[in-house]
Amino acid sequence: MQAQADTIAEPVACPTSAPLNPLVLKGKRFFDSVTGEYVSLRGVAYYPRPNAGSLSTDSNSIDFFSEEYRHLWEQDIQHMKDLGVNLIRIYAVNPAVYHEAFMCTLQDAGIYVMVGLLADCSGCNIGGRDFPAPACYTNDLKRRGQFIINEFSKYRNTLAFSAGNEVTLYARPDIHLNAPCQKKFLADMRQYVNRCRNVPNTILPRAIPIGMVNWDLERDLQTYYFNCRNNVTDDLETPEWYGLNAYQHCDATQDTVGTLAGWQLLRLDHARYQLPVPVIIAEFGCRERGFETIDGWEAQRDWLQVDAIFSPQFQEVFAGGIVFEYSAEKLVVDRSSQGNPWPYNGFMKLNYGLGYYAPVDCEHINNKPCVYNRYPEFATLQNKLAAIDTSTGYPNMNDYISGGQTPACPEGIPSITKFEWPTDGDEGLPCHVIYTPEPSAAPTVAATTAVPTAAPTAIPSAAPVEVPNTETSNPTSVPDGGGEDGSGNTGSLVGPESSARRIAAGSGWILIVKMGLWSMFY
Secondary structure, rough: OOOOOOOOOOOOOOOOOOOOOOEEEEEOOEEEOOOOOOEEEEEEOOOOOOOOHHHHHHOOOOOOOOOHHHHHHHHHHHHHHOOOOOEEEOOOOOOOOOOOHHHHHHHOOEEEEEEEEOOOOOOOOOOOOOOOOOOOOOHHHHHHHHHHHHHOOOOEEEEEEEEEEEHHHOOOOOHHHHHHHHHHHHHHHHHHHHHHOOOOOOOOOOOOOOOEEEOOOOOOHHHHHHOOOOOOOOOOOOHHHHHHHOOOOOOOOOHHHHHHHHHHHHHHHHHOOOOOOEEEEEEEEOOOOOOOEOOOEEEEEEHHHHHHOHHHHHHOOOOEEEOOEEEEOOOHHHHOOOOOOOOOOOOOOOOOEEEEEEEEEEEEEEOOOOEEEOOHHHHHHHHHOOOOOOOOOOOOOOOOEEEEEEEEOOOOOOOHHHOOOOHHHHOOOEEEEEEOOOOOOOOOOOOOOOOOOOOOOOOOOOOOEEOOOOOOOOOOEEEOOOOOOOOOOOOOOOOOOOHHHHHHOOEEOOOOOOOOOOOOOO
């Protein structure tokens, strides 16, 4: 791409007949930036772990969204389009590899993307209880977050960046140990976008909203803390949207929206909080015994919670929800105590998939491709999503009157102003790009190895954390409490291309960075 000086980097022009309009925030809702229509978020979490091979290990931060895995995500995107979602959530990416084909294929399918900024490579995450603030947040993570923002801001269908997922889960029961690191990282990412959005030759075609996702424990304390401002004049300290992983419908005897006690209390709580930003149910979909057996498949979820989340009453409070998850993760599901074999006709508590990959030894690579098979509940969810109607009764962006207020900061978790942050001395990546002719060959990048100031130690994958819910009559089930990024995913970030190749494959510009950045992610 050639451009004149003092111009703003342009969004990627995908080869599609019907490009998606970017979504924008106003108050508690997302709207189409061109038509002004209200858009409710109907999503599914996507981490396509195969059944076997090197990609099925505890390395749950593998970037499956590059050109190398086109054969995988092309088939999956068609299934997700058939499902009727308009959003997918991906937890960890390698910003040094090529994602344009993946993002453009999703755009052609009418699907937006929520992109996670954390992963489980060294310097790519917020530390747990062994790294209390400020050591849980490093300069390497700051630059990684900026790098991802640079890479994905150029796509029209990038909905949002998630600056964390259940981060305080890994400091439990002392969430105050790393909660300030989550808050500070989010603030730094927002400051970077704010600083870069209007400079000449900015690397950011548009400002993508940055938020975070939390787990549903100590609901009042955490909601107030992460959405409050220690400096009341600094609106960059708080998330632009707030996500919650909520596993409330675990009792199959609750067969009407009115009997979903956990969901009703969740709605009442957030109505009471009156946050001024969108609240997204970032994961939902508890599986338990008692749900219907369909065609020989036990415990098929009835997706009654979809009727709740997308009802007018709930949409006054929530901006939408994301089903967990697209595919069964055999490595994780086999840890269930029920002992039923793949493909899990019998109930397996850790099976959150809407479908499964076959054959049993598929790897996605090595000439062992995986084919997606739908469980019966896929069709149930498909019908529920198709029945959602927001065409009437919801004001457009111009007519929508926003409400809510920023809460006061609670006691019990220290303010980010109480710490001296090493990241404050490192501005991070520059805002501008220098346009150059596209190189004809991959250049050689001689880079030193970056050493994190306090690199967290990856936590081995474990069974889900069963958390007694003190606020509702329903138990909260947190799936796959694995990685320190809180994605339920642990392991190293795998990137099939070197960063030098990424520069060569770029769109005609390179980012000027300090030596050492490019080797930092591997």
